[in-house]
Amino acid sequence: MELTLLAVVAVALFFDFTNGFHDTANAIATSVSTRAVSPRVAVAGAAILNFLGAFVSIEVAATVAKGIVEAQVVTLDVVLAGLVGAITWDLITWYYGLPTSSSHALIGGVAGAAVAAAGLDVLKSDGIVQKVLIPSLAAPIFGFVGAALLMLLIFWIIRRRAPTPVNRVFRRLQLVSAGFVAFTHGTNDAQKTMGIIALALVASGHLPPDFERPPLWVIVSAAIAMGAGTYAGGWRIIRTLGQRVAKLEPPQGFAAETACASILWFTAQSGLPVSTTHTISGSVLGAGASRRVSAVRWGVAGNILVAWILTIPAAAAIGAAAELLTRVPAGSAVVFALMVAIATMAFVARRQQTRATLAPVGPPP
Secondary structure, three states: OHHHHHHHHHHHHHHHHHHHHHOHHHHHHHHHHOOOOOHHHHHHHHHHHHHHHOOOOOHHHHHHHHOOEOHHHOOHHHHHHHHHHHHHHHHHHHHOOOOOOHHHHHHHHHHHHHHHHHOHHHEOHHHHHHHHHHHHHHHHHHHHHHHHHHHHHHHHHHOOOOHHHHHHHHHHHHHHHHHHHHHHHHHHHHHHHHHHHHHHHHHOOOOOOOOOOOOHHHHHHHHHHHHHHHHHOOHHHHHHHHHHOEOOOHHHHHHHHHHHHHHHHHHHHOOOOOOHHHHHHHHHHHHHHOOOHHHEOHHHHHHHHHHHHHHHHHHHHHHHHHHHHOOOOOHHHHHHHHHHHHHHHHHHHHHOOOHHHHOOOOOOO
8 A cells, every 4th residue: 555655646746747847838838939038047937936836725736636536435546547647648749749738637537547446426527517627618718818808908009119129028028927827837737736646645544535735745746846847848849839829929928928827826716727738828829819810820729629629538548548457466566667668758759859949939039
């Protein structure tokens, strides 16, 4: 039991790490694409703010631990299998540069593993619909509308001003808006790993099912893992979100980041584990389309949408398969070994990325 718990905590923190570098683009892609800040400075600042944001709220952690599946019937093997489903899907989509939702991957993986272990009754359907699906569908819509409306206001303010000084001012403002996104990303996404570790502690008897707050070591370790993953940087997704979806100028980048961060702050305080990836993607689309609809590469946006739709069922299927594997002799050890192998391959793939991926994108200042 203790060894399995240690394995689950280790895999959960690795998920937090992958979540960090998978979602680095959420905070910095628009700032890097407009050359408001260099990539390395951007990821360093985002890592620090992600770390700090993780300490602000625990509402999302409570939702993940108590609002998705019945905690009383969840075992450590179920949590481990669910994490494997989430991490595997995260790494697949990262490899292909698709900014999908780590939140949906985690929820799908745990839900799939739980259903494989105990049937459909283990799911809290009301919690999934009201606290996950509806908010996650609404967030990118609000991001799109909010960024578009903010851009209309900005266009009216700058309508008689020269582009060069305007871009210079908004590059500086983007340092603030991008920092706000990174901070609110920490308040939202780091909480999900805290919730999963808390769920594992409940399953192992180290935490009561009606706990009010995860232990301090859980909060600190999740914050560190998230910050470290953010600093590692998911450069493939940064390029997709910052350059391929829409070509943004500094005012548009500022509008997208501000709209996204405002939504994330509200949902984090409400305990709604929305997808930061969906939210920033919707905001980027809204900011890009505010000037003209053709500014958005809708084909790339369509590919991202397909990946979004596949995330929950794909992660659930992988999680269910991993849960079945835990039932064979030494199955948990086999699943953990597979996770280590997958992580090693991902690290090798990351090392093989060319230096060109780190080159700044967008127009020169």
